[in-house]
Amino acid sequence: MKFGLIGDQVSHSFSKDYFTAKFAASGLDNFSYELLSVPKIEHISDILRQDFFGLNVTKPYKSAVMQYLNQIDTDAFAIGAVNTLVRTDRFSWKGFNTDYIGFEQSLLTWVSIYDLPKKALILGSGGASKAVNHVLSGLGVEVGIVSSGDHGDYTYDNLTEDLVRSHHLIINTTPLGMVPKTAEYPPIPFNLLTSKHWVYDLVYNPANTLFLTLSQQAGARVKSGLEMLYLQADYAWSIWKSYGKF
Numbered sequence: 001m002k003f004g005l006i007g008d009q010v011s012h013s014f015s016k017d018y019f020t021a022k023f024a025a026s027g028l029d030n031f032s033y034e035l036l037s038v039p040k041i042e043h044i045s046d047i048l049r050q051d052f053f054g055l056n057v058t059k060p061y062k063s064a065v066m067q068y069l070n071q072i073d074t075d076a077f078a079i080g081a082v083n084t085l086v087r088t089d090r091f092s093w094k095g096f097n098t099d100y101i102g103f104e105q106s107l108l109t110w111v112s113i114y115d116l117p118k119k120a121l122i123l124g125s126g127g128a129s130k131a132v133n134h135v136l137s138g139l140g141v142e143v144g145i146v147s148s149g150d151h152g153d154y155t156y157d158n159l160t161e162d163l164v165r166s167h168h169l170i171i172n173t174t175p176l177g178m179v180p181k182t183a184e185y186p187p188i189p190f191n192l193l194t195s196k197h198w199v200y201d202l203v204y205n206p207a208n209t210l211f212l213t214l215s216q217q218a219g220a221r222v223k224s225g226l227e228m229l230y231l232q233a234d235y236a237w238s239i240w241k242s243y244g245k246f
């Protein structure tokens, strides 16, 4: 069975190593995983016509790929992005979003539902932000989006003391801090963080970003996106296993 990852820059992929190890550990010798560098969205329909059984989707196609699918899981539809595709018959594909499952599981093993802050700030307004927003809204958390453009409720320049002091959950969904640009971080007023704050960074490489270090130094509890990365991949694997019956 053939699997793969669709994206524009897929040469350094966690997914290929992760799934290749899964195939080996499960004795699935005839399974393979390919990195599919797709320069233009129109090329996706050619890939869907090839003999792949499962595909992962990464930047920048998580939303754009939806138009080529025959079915979309209801949560993925609400989020407006998919990252896992499964072939449901010779001509049909279904899309899922496993990022939101990975984030939710990771969040709730870190913060108990009883301790979950009532208000959160999500930094960034892209695909991952929408998945995180879906989870938090479902858990009854009031969300404010912080954007470097005009896609949010706040900008980094107008994060007031009242705002930061009243939002005890802060989640970075921007790519700031990801290798190789590890000296970058979202410009929040770290001096306003306290021991009541929970700060989550979706960036997983490095596992300990400068954003988390600065937040921890200010007294906040911090969590890396590395666990989410494994959980979202595990969930993609469970979808493929259930549809493929292997």
Ligand SMILES: NC(=O)c1ccc[n+]([C@@H]2O[C@H](COP(=O)([O-])OP(=O)(O)OC[C@H]3O[C@@H](n4cnc5c(N)ncnc54)[C@H](OP(=O)(O)O)[C@@H]3O)[C@@H](O)[C@H]2O)c1
Pocket (backbone or CB within 6 Å): 059, 099, 102, 123, 124, 125, 126, 127, 128, 129, 146, 147, 148, 149, 150, 151, 152, 173, 174, 175, 176, 178, 202, 203, 204, 225, 226, 228, 229, 230, 232
């Ligand atoms: N741990 C995991 O399992 C996991 C899963 C999914 C994604 N991620 C990570 O999450 C990050 C975002 O992924 P994505 O798919 O949401 O990407 P995306 O769709 O490109 O969105 C990223 C958002 O970050 C903001 N941003 C981008 N560059 C910025 C800059 N220079 N300064 C400030 N804000 C900036 C933008 O929002 P504004 O224009 O509103 O500022 C942008 O919409 C990536 O690093 C990805 O690897 C991790």
